[in-house]
Amino acid sequence: MKSRLRIVLLGLALIGTTATAVEFKQVQANESTVTFGYKQMGVPMEGKFAKFTAQTSFDPAKLSKAQARIDIDLASIDTGSEEANDEVKAKPWFNTQAFPSAGFVSTGVKTLGGNKYEAMGKLTIKGKTLDVVAPFTFQANGTRASFDGVFAIKRLDYNIGEGVWTDVSTVANEIQIKFHIVLTAAPNKK
Amino acid sequence: MSTPIQRYNNTAMALHWLVALLIFAAFPLGVYMHDLPLSPTKLQYYSYHKWIGITILLLVIARVLWRFTHTPPPLPASTPRWEVLVSHITHLALYGLLIAIPLSGWLMSSAKGFQTVWFGVLPLPDLVEKNKELGELLATVHQGLNVFLFLLVGMHIAAVIKHKFIDRDQILERMLPKGMSK
Numbered sequence: 001m002k003s004r005l006r007i008v009l010l011g012l013a014l015i016g017t018t019a020t021a022v023e024f025k026q027v028q029a030n031e032s033t034v035t036f037g038y039k040q041m042g043v044p045m046e047g048k049f050a051k052f053t054a055q056t057s058f059d060p061a062k063l064s065k066a067q068a069r070i071d072i073d074l075a076s077i078d079t080g081s082e083e084a085n086d087e088v089k090a091k092p093w094f095n096t097q098a099f100p101s102a103g104f105v106s107t108g109v110k111t112l113g114g115n116k117y118e119a120m121g122k123l124t125i126k127g128k129t130l131d132v133v134a135p136f137t138f139q140a141n142g143t144r145a146s147f148d149g150v151f152a153i154k155r156l157d158y159n160i161g162e163g164v165w166t167d168v169s170t171v172a173n174e175i176q177i178k179f180h181i182v183l184t185a186a187p188n189k190k
Numbered sequence: 191m192s193t194p195i196q197r198y199n200n201t202a203m204a205l206h207w208l209v210a211l212l213i214f215a216a217f218p219l220g221v222y223m224h225d226l227p228l229s230p231t232k233l234q235y236y237s238y239h240k241w242i243g244i245t246i247l248l249l250v251i252a253r254v255l256w257r258f259t260h261t262p263p264p265l266p267a268s269t270p271r272w273e274v275l276v277s278h279i280t281h282l283a284l285y286g287l288l289i290a291i292p293l294s295g296w297l298m299s300s301a302k303g304f305q306t307v308w309f310g311v312l313p314l315p316d317l318v319e320k321n322k323e324l325g326e327l328l329a330t331v332h333q334g335l336n337v338f339l340f341l342l343v344g345m346h347i348a349a350v351i352k353h354k355f356i357d358r359d360q361i362l363e364r365m366l367p368k369g370m371s372k
Contacts, residue, residue: 040233040304041233041234041310042237042307042310042311043237043304043305043306043307043313044305044313045304080303080304081302081303084228164229164230164231165230167230170230170233171233
């Protein structure tokens with residue numbers, strides 16, 4: 001048992017040393033998550049988007065070439081309650097008929113030291129595009145890597161929740177968006 | 191009318207009338223809000239209903255503690271045995287329901303995925319995990335218990351009317367402050 005553990009650890013250490021030289025491109029959609037948190041009448045709520053696609057290209061050694069693009073299928077939203085799921089697809093909220101997806105496109109990445117980075121980019125929701133900054137951590141382990149980050153947007157900036165729903169004392173204006181993107185290294189060309 | 195009325199003390203009266211008032215707010219609110227289409231108003235009503243319910247729970251726990259540590263004023267010696275029995279059973283059931291109903295509501299809220307945050311400030315723990323079937327079951331329990339409460343409160347008020355206008359005794363006065371009764 002002990003010797004096997006040692007071999008595994010040795011293996012991990014070897015992989016670890018080569019990790020930074022790899023470019024991570026293959027997004028593992030079924031291991032990745034995009035979730036969000038908000039407050040409703042002071043009650044913390046959590047939701048998620050079941051369907052999204054992501055394309056990223058990231059090498060910590062070549063940050064100037066880093067790229068990320070995430071497209072979220074808004075109709076795949078799960079707010080935590082069925083009644084609300086129907087409501088948020090409707091016109092006052094996401095209006096998914098007219099705007100089926102939301103997208104983030106990076107414009108740059110800078111390092112914050114260690115495994116911490118910051119992605120600058122443009123977030124488009126409901127036909128409105130605004131600049132956002134999303135701090136994230138990058139962790140590589142052999143051929144696998146993950147991005148983890150959280151940033152906040154104000155829903156009214158994107159007209160999410162119009163009419164009576166502009167009342168932010170019931171559904172808070174601030175929405176925390178959390179992402180966990182799992183990638184594998186680009187396969188070697190044969 | 192020669193014997194002086196023995197009343198409940200101020201604590202017991204305050205708890206009784208406050209809980210009565212809150213029941214008359216939470217019950218119709220609960221019935222009304224249920225079928226509203228989703229709107230900020232609906233979310234507010236649900237929160238108010240939960241806040242009132244948890245308040246009732248705390249006040250009723252206080253009342254039960256009061257009852258354990260005090261002897262309520264006696265019933266008139268002329269009260270028939272069956273009335274004494276029915277009165278005790280009704281009161282016991284009312285206490286039970288006023289604890290079980292807010293509890294079932296709190297659990298239902300958790301099972302449906304909404305934590306209860308008392309007055310939007312104090313988060314209560316989720317005692318059960320989010321679970322759709324459990325949420326629906328607790329909704330049925332909450333409703334069913336409220337039907338019983340409705341009937342028992344009706345009986346309670348009917349008994350007051352009977353004692354006041356038919357028996358013409360001073361049962362009601364035990365729960366009224368001095369200045370309010372002749």
